[in-house]
Amino acid sequence: MYFSSILKKLSFDVDMWEPSTEDMKINPDFLAAREDYKGSPNVAGTLKGKGGGRSILLNGHIDVVPGGDNDWNDSPWSGKLEDGKIYGRGACDMKGGIIANVMAVKAIMDSGIQLNGDVIIESVIGEETGGAGTLSAISRGYKADGAIVPEPTDMQLCPVSMGVTWFRIIIKGLAAHGATSYLGVNAINKASMIVQKLNEFEAKRIKEIKHELYKHHPAPFSVNIGIIKGGIFPTSVPDEVIIEGRMSFSPDEEISEARRELENAVYGAAREDGWLKEHMPQIEWYGFCLNSGSVDKEHALVKTIADNYKYVKNDDPNIVGTPWGTDAGALIRYGNTPAVVFGPGPGGTAHKANEYVDVEKLIETTKIIACTILDWCGYEQ
Amino acid sequence: MYFSSILKKLSFDVDMWEPSTEDMKINPDFLAAREDYKGSPNVAGTLKGKGGGRSILLNGHIDVVPGGDNDWNDSPWSGKLEDGKIYGRGACDMKGGIIANVMAVKAIMDSGIQLNGDVIIESVIGEETGGAGTLSAISRGYKADGAIVPEPTDMQLCPVSMGVTWFRIIIKGLAAHGATSYLGVNAINKASMIVQKLNEFEAKRIKEIKHELYKHHPAPFSVNIGIIKGGIFPTSVPDEVIIEGRMSFSPDEEISEARRELENAVYGAAREDGWLKEHMPQIEWYGFCLNSGSVDKEHALVKTIADNYKYVKNDDPNIVGTPWGTDAGALIRYGNTPAVVFGPGPGGTAHKANEYVDVEKLIETTKIIACTILDWCGYEQ
Numbered sequence: 001m002y003f004s005s006i007l008k009k010l011s012f013d014v015d016m017w018e019p020s021t022e023d024m025k026i027n028p029d030f031l032a033a034r035e036d037y038k039g040s041p042n043v044a045g046t047l048k049g050k051g052g053g054r055s056i057l058l059n060g061h062i063d064v065v066p067g068g069d070n071d072w073n074d075s076p077w078s079g080k081l082e083d084g085k086i087y088g089r090g091a092c093d094m095k096g097g098i099i100a101n102v103m104a105v106k107a108i109m110d111s112g113i114q115l116n117g118d119v120i121i122e123s124v125i126g127e128e129t130g131g132a133g134t135l136s137a138i139s140r141g142y143k144a145d146g147a148i149v150p151e152p153t154d155m156q157l158c159p160v161s162m163g164v165t166w167f168r169i170i171i172k173g174l175a176a177h178g179a180t181s182y183l184g185v186n187a188i189n190k191a192s193m194i195v196q197k198l199n200e201f202e203a204k205r206i207k208e209i210k211h212e213l214y215k216h217h218p219a220p221f222s223v224n225i226g227i228i229k230g231g232i233f234p235t236s237v238p239d240e241v242i243i244e245g246r247m248s249f250s251p252d253e254e255i256s257e258a259r260r261e262l263e264n265a266v267y268g269a270a271r272e273d274g275w276l277k278e279h280m281p282q283i284e285w286y287g288f289c290l291n292s293g294s295v296d297k298e299h300a301l302v303k304t305i306a307d308n309y310k311y312v313k314n315d316d317p318n319i320v321g322t323p324w325g326t327d328a329g330a331l332i333r334y335g336n337t338p339a340v341v342f343g344p345g346p347g348g349t350a351h352k353a354n355e356y357v358d359v360e361k362l363i364e365t366t367k368i369i370a371c372t373i374l375d376w377c378g379y380e381q
Numbered sequence: 382m383y384f385s386s387i388l389k390k391l392s393f394d395v396d397m398w399e400p401s402t403e404d405m406k407i408n409p410d411f412l413a414a415r416e417d418y419k420g421s422p423n424v425a426g427t428l429k430g431k432g433g434g435r436s437i438l439l440n441g442h443i444d445v446v447p448g449g450d451n452d453w454n455d456s457p458w459s460g461k462l463e464d465g466k467i468y469g470r471g472a473c474d475m476k477g478g479i480i481a482n483v484m485a486v487k488a489i490m491d492s493g494i495q496l497n498g499d500v501i502i503e504s505v506i507g508e509e510t511g512g513a514g515t516l517s518a519i520s521r522g523y524k525a526d527g528a529i530v531p532e533p534t535d536m537q538l539c540p541v542s543m544g545v546t547w548f549r550i551i552i553k554g555l556a557a558h559g560a561t562s563y564l565g566v567n568a569i570n571k572a573s574m575i576v577q578k579l580n581e582f583e584a585k586r587i588k589e590i591k592h593e594l595y596k597h598h599p600a601p602f603s604v605n606i607g608i609i610k611g612g613i614f615p616t617s618v619p620d621e622v623i624i625e626g627r628m629s630f631s632p633d634e635e636i637s638e639a640r641r642e643l644e645n646a647v648y649g650a651a652r653e654d655g656w657l658k659e660h661m662p663q664i665e666w667y668g669f670c671l672n673s674g675s676v677d678k679e680h681a682l683v684k685t686i687a688d689n690y691k692y693v694k695n696d697d698p699n700i701v702g703t704p705w706g707t708d709a710g711a712l713i714r715y716g717n718t719p720a721v722v723f724g725p726g727p728g729g730t731a732h733k734a735n736e737y738v739d740v741e742k743l744i745e746t747t748k749i750i751a752c753t754i755l756d757w758c759g760y761e762q
Contacts, residue, residue, distance in 0.1 A: 166615045177732060178605035178627045179704040188606045188624075189580055192573035199570055224559035225569045226615035231608035234547045234625045234668070235732075238607060243569075244615045246559045287615070323560040351558060351616075 003043050003062065003098075003123045010106055012045030012121065019125065019136030026139055026334045029165070029255055031289050032130035042133050043123040044142050047105065053116025053378035057144035057337060058105070058369070059134060059327055060098035061127030064090035071353035085356040092345020096357035097150025097365075098123060100344055104370035108379075117377030120144055127327050130288045134327035138335040146301040146376055147337045148369060149328045152345025155361055157309065157317040159302045159340050160213045162220060163249040163292035164325035165259065168242060169194065169266060170282040171230075173275075175239035184237030185275050188230050191241035194281060197269035198223055198245075201262065211250050213297070213321035220323065223247050223262065251292040251321070259285055290325025293332035293339060301340055301376065308371035312364055323347065342368075384424050384443065384479075384504045391487055393426030393502065400506065400517030407520055407715045410546070410636055412670050413511035423514050424504040425523050428486065434497025434759035438525035438718060439486070439750070440515060440708055441479035442508030445471035452734035466737040473726020477738035478531025478746075479504060481725055485751035489760075498758030501525055508708050511669045515708035519716040527682040527757055528718045529750060530709045533726025536742055538690065538698040540683045540721050541594045543601060544630040544673035545706035546640065549623060550575065550647060551663040552611075554656075556620035565618030566656050569611050572622035575662060578650035579604055579626075582643065592631050594678070594702035601704065604628050604643065632673040632702070640666060671706025674713035674720060682721055682757065689752035693745050704728065723749075 067076035124133025176184025230241030249258035270276035328339035344365035448457035505514030557565025611622030630639035651657035709720035725746035
């Protein structure tokens with residue numbers, strides 16, 4: 001409601017709706033549907049241009065990860081301004097980006113400029129849990145000739161978003177009393193073997209999969225084992241271990257291909273084990289999944305942002321791929337909207353204690369987005 | 382109260398008391414003290430003999446492991462008699478043994494025989510959690526010239542109980558976002574390496590540690606990893622994994638020696654790892670610990686039980702070591718009471734669904750214990 005009222009004040013036509021699970025069906029790899037989205041509305045505002053210009057879509061997700069209070073200097077919800085930084089959960093990921101979107105348009109309107117192309121501003125839900133909001137907005141028809149997604153890239157310009165997909169591996173053993181452990185099969189021992197195979201698999205991927213926009217990143221396409229859990233009693237032979245993790249993949253890979261590679265690594269290891277070959281691990285792709293997305297780095301939108309970066313910062317931007325999945329992937333794949341990720345926040349503080357956005361970078365990003373809108377949409381003074 | 386009233390009816394002097402944590406200090410390796418033992422009384426009954434005979438102590442633990450209802454055909458608390466078996470949690474471990482103790486004495490008294498030596502019957506608490514009850518009874522002065530502990534040995538005669546001690550290993554990593562996992566150290570990967578080293582360590586122990594009363598057992602002195610747990614989020618590099626398990630050791634080993642061997646295996650592996658050598662795993666010996674205990678297999682009590690086994694069953698008993706720790710260890714070590722484990726129940730059903738005791742074996746065991754009391758304590762008709 002608050003975001004909607006801001007857009008209304010700026011003369012946007014405002015559309016607010018609760019996504020439906022039907023909306024996400026445009027993405028066959030979407031896994032994280034809630035039962036419904038009551039109380040989690042998307043907001044999209046449209047500012048019609050005079051005509052004859054390219055349209056632009058300014059996307060930002062309104063959801064944040066949990067506060068995780070423990071290590072914060074202040075409350076994660078303080079919004080404290082100190083030493084030129086605004087602190088709080090979502091400061092960089094990505095309320096900072098959303099406000100850059102809004103203020104860029106406001107600056108243009110305050111100056112009396114009238115744009116030729118349409119501007120759409122979106123506040124979408126559910127990016128942190130797999131991108132439901134952006135998929136719903138696409139299904140509702142929100143597309144454009146170009147899009148900016150100001151995720152916390154620390155003002156690096158990202159025409160490419162990697163793919164990310166979560167996995168769960170269920171490894172079965174055979175329960176027994178610890179006193180006669182030889183009668184059982186210890187699922188923790190089997191899981192340890194699978195973990196080591198996943199490590200080898202990851203090392204191979206890191207070595208072999210190259211992408212020109214990830215040269216700066218020591219290990220972009222990683223297999224992170226995040227959780228392991230198995231067994232209920234020290235004296236029992238555990239009959240199940242569950243491993244959960246995150247696999248990231250190159251924009252040059254199909255998601256199905258990346259997943260199959262991991263599956264083959266696990267199944268291949270299992271086939272070499274007397275027990276596991278008869279009791280194959282189950283692999284589930286669950287929860288979070290954002291497919292990759294690529295815009296050519298020579299694309300006009302990339303050029304326009306880069307030019308305005310130079311105009312504002314008197315320097316060339318770093319042009320790289322994002323180290324995470326973003327909603328740009330869905331905009332490109334399912335919205336037919338070339339989408340570039342470029343935002344003010346330091347990604348290194350996202351999801352952590354003392355997340356912040358630097359005010360100077362916020363203002364610079366706002367200027368660059370404003371200038372990009374002008375150049376992209378065209379205008380008359 | 383119920384057990385106490387049974388003993389009173391049999392003319393026992395009955396002592397009922399709640400253990401104090403002070404009582405367990407006789408065992409320096411006892412780890413599982415509760416804050417207090419309110420509502421968990423021990424019961425000991427003494428039947429004075431006429432004098433001039435050896436005393437006997439009939440020990441049995443009254444506590445049971447949780448019911449664990451899921452796989453039972455009936456309620457774990459049904460006590461159902463079917464096809465000559467009594468089903469229920471504790472049927473074999475070890476209410477069956479306790480009732481054999483009581484009925485053996487009752488049979489003697491019903492026949493009008495008067496014993497020369499004293500008989501002590503104990504119902505002790507807390508065996509399943511480390512033996513608090515028996516330690517308390519020893520501290521209170523309950524000792525004898527010999528003891529029978531009718532744990533579910535399936536009528537095998539066990540002059541030897543192995544040692545069992547639980548361990549916890551805490552393995553530290555370094556947290557990071559999964560997108561920059563190279564900045565972290567994955568505790569699950571490190572734990573997998575430790576698990577594999579523990580497997581090698583176990584294999585070596587199983588191969589090298591021999592004991593004449595464990596020749597029948599394929600892997601008596603095992604290292605069972607029962608629980609693994611680490612990480613909180615698929616997208617984070619986990620910074621801690623906790624492993625919990627059970628180590629069993631030979632009566633020929635000191636507990637401190639067995640523990641040090643495991644510690645050396647873990648620390649040795651850690652020293653070969655660049656990260657772990659600077660962040661050594663912590664090893665805790667916690668919770669359950671029953672030290673081993675041995676009575677010579679030529680001991681008079683063993684001979685007496687074996688002779689009466691032959692008298693009742695017309696066969697020689699199997700003489701072996703127990704596959705678990707028992708309260709016999711404490712009786713031998715801290716009570717100076719030679720203790721032999723011999724009971725009716727099938728140990729293979731203990732702690733499991735559909736635990737039972739076979740009625741015929743219960744009666745045979747009762748007869749063997751009764752005859753053993755007569756021979757051991759001496760009597761006049």
